[in-house]
């Protein structure tokens with residue numbers, strides 16, 4: 001999946017998730033830190049505008065809640081603010097933004113990068129600078145295989161999502177034939193290939209579309225309908241996922257449509273319209289609990305994002321970093337060491353990282369069914 | 383290959399549908415090129431603004447839910463008018479601010495080109511920053527949903543459900559597809575007649591063929607240039623409406639890729655040649671579909687440009703040659 | 712009555728002073744001719760009269776009104792048209808469309824007067840009538856010259872400027888073109904003619920001016936100039 005936003009720092013503690021009430025007002029969340037020794041920043045790198053802007057909004061909700069929790073848990077700790085750096089999820093735009101964050105000495109950790117493609121583009125620089133990144137949503141398998149010392153993620157990779165998505169299609173949907181489409185992005189190809197491997201000879205056909213290069217998918221639609229597939233899985237992002245489903249339905253496709261966490265946001269439903277009814281979206285992320293929603297409701301900052309997929313992962317990612325700062329780690333080196341050695345309960349799962357930055361022991365993979373124009377509560381795939 | 387043959391009718395028709403949109407947008411490039419020998423890079427944004435006019439006017443009218451094509455006919459007619467006014471208006475603005483002074487002062491072509499590219503960015507970013515702009519003007523409260531989340535995808539408030547109406551080969555053509563192809567052909571025919579038969583059309587051709595001689599006949603070249611931009615804008619407005627019927631969603635950056643394709647179509651057919659724009663658009667739409675079918679959809683953009691290069695190698699002035707100018711229009 | 716008056720006209724191309732202080736006038740109902748060597752400034756003078764070139768200084772009056780800064784189409788509307796050097800027919804248009812372009816600003820294109828003018832042009836140039844549907848770009852040089860002149864007459868001008876109508880034509884055709892110039896005058900249209908074919912031109916001119924590097928060096932009735940030894944030596948050498 002992609003990564004969502006950024007990171008924050010959090011408390012260390014064990015008790016983290018439980019601690020505190022929702023109320024403390026978080027620090028000013030807009031711009032980065034002052035120069036004083038008692039004031040630091042965490043940054044988020046991901047899409048705040050563009051076709052995938054919803055992911056940034058969702059991550060912001062988690063980060064803002066984590067900041068509020070931090071202020072309550074460490075009233076005497078340094079002031080921490082969040083810097084939101086808008087990469088639009090675009091690997092071409094991200095490096096310049098990453099360089100700005102690296103050059104800002106106040107930034108002790110990054111929640112993100114949000115997407116796999118931008119992670120590939122920026123992690124070498126973060127790694128060289130020793131600035132820790134904890135992604136809530138970048139899920140391409142190969143990201144943890146590059147030897148980047150600063151790469152961590154609090155989400156299971158597509159190695160977990162792909163087999164689960166395949167299982168959804170065969171066991172829950174009951175499809176005997178599946179057509180797999182990817183969007184030629186780092187994320188889409190990784191996830192799509194994983195699903196093809198897991199489905200084996202149930203894959204009746206496949207196609208690859210170029211993310212953002214067209215809004216007309218007639219040839220792909222023709223391939224799907226000609227193949228007679230009972231189900232389609234699209235590994236890519238929400239706008240294209242919506243357009244493809246809409247065009248498939250218009251062409252008379254009556255099978256099941258499924259996509260991944262990259263499309264798990266409201267843009268998908270808005271774009272596909274009525275055609276999105278009955279679509280399945282998979283993600284290695286569950287729903288936000290009532291507590292979380294209550295805390296979000298209580299936030300008083302003006303722009304607090306909204307809750308959606310990976311909001312809770314963004315919270316966990318932020319908390320891992322924030323708790324380190326709260327516990328007195330105020331250099332990049334110390335925060336990096338803190339994250340690497342982190343071992344505590346998060347709100348999505350127990351957080352402890354393997355040497356390559358992967359979360360130890362994946363959380364489950366879930367599916368979200370579209371019903372009445374909204375995503376239903378997630379159901380675990382097992 | 384087998385796939386292409388088995389699905390020939392479907393790939394051809396859906397290719398013609400997209401090709402029709404390319405063709406209508408290509409007209410704007412070709413008309414302005416014919417008259418000024420300049421490429422109007424801002425034309426893609428003229429189209430993009432038209433797609434937003436469709437969304438906005440239907441939102442304003444409170445359209446919602448799903449509808450058949452026939453059921454939405456009233457809405458779509460109003461949307462068409464709105465898109466034509468919007469695109470026509472934006473085209474006139476481009477002419478006024480990015481072109482007129484420079485053309486009048488005989489500025490070098492590359493300067494006018496840069497001016498047009500600049501206008502393109504400005505138009506796209508105005509759309510993409512419209513919440514902030516409304517904020518500066520103190521209008522954000524009033525405009526609300528029309529300007530919020532300007533960089534996200536905007537969808538047509540009423541969803542149009544295509545219905546199969548006509549069997550061609552082994553494909554059931556949808557009513558929306560038929561509408562798009564037929565509308566584009568009608569618009570092309572009307573424009574072609576306008577350019578050939580009316581006094582306005584004759585003036586446009588005269589300025590294209592010899593601006594100085596046209597002045598000696600009493601042609602007002604400023605008016606002719608303005609009219610040319612306006613016609614291109616009107617065609618882009620029609621294209622925008624048809625596009626929204628088909629795709630149903632737009633964004634502040636949809637102009638770029640579509641504009642590049644439409645421009646390619648214009649060059650393919652012979653820039654400056656109206657019938658060439660039609661032919662180029664349709665061929666490009668079909669070729670992209672065939673290539674996507676045979677090679678995979680990630681090859682569609684490559685195909686467009688390989689096709690262009692191959693055609694230009696054999697016929698350097700495009701399929702039908704440059705014609706608003708030298709040959710018969 | 713004076714139809715056109717040029718006062719102390721200066722026209723530049725960048726630093727090149729193409730026209731340097733010329734003054735002359737054209738009386739209604741006459742043929743006035745400008746002769747001069749290549750590059751003397753004849754075409755520039757006509758372009759300036761039609762409004763295609765801006766003046767550096769000086770003024771142009773037409774029918775008593777100052778048109779120095781008028782737009783080209785305003786001048787056409789007042790009855791001032793031109794058959795330009797090199798013919799400049801619209802190559803992609805038919806003969807008929809070219810003629811209709813000549814009548815662009817006329818509001819009476821359905822009237823009897825308009826049809827009369829068309830007949831008049833076809834009377835002067837029967838060739839054009841035979842070829843109304845032919846694309847101008849495919850016609851011979853002589854035919855295009857006829858078309859350019861016919862086109863300039865379609866606006867029913869009071870003054871028509873003819874820039875080298877005989878250029879590049881065979882002797883027989885040249886004589887024909889000149890007799891048509893006489894005919895145009897006879898039908899009541901004033902003519903300002905620019906010619907290299909000085910002999911033919913001077914013979915029929917009421918007034919003629921000799922232009923040399925942007926200045927008028929001699930003026931007088933055409934017949935008189937034709938007899939002038941200096942003019943003879945300079946311009947009447949190998950004339951037809």
Ligand SMILES: Nc1ncnc2c1ncn2[C@@H]1O[C@H](COP(=O)(O)OP(=O)(O)OP(=O)(O)O)[C@@H](O)[C@H]1O
Nearest residue numbers: 724727729747748749750751752753754755756796
């Ligand atoms: N567009 C131009 N730019 C620069 N100089 C020009 C331009 N047009 C004409 N000239 C110059 O102005 C002078 C007058 O040119 P013009 O065409 O008026 O001569 P002409 O008398 O009509 O000659 P010809 O008999 O060869 O047609 C020449 O020296 C010419 O080189």
Ligand SMILES: [Mg+2]
Nearest residue numbers: 753754755796
């Ligand atoms: Mg000349």
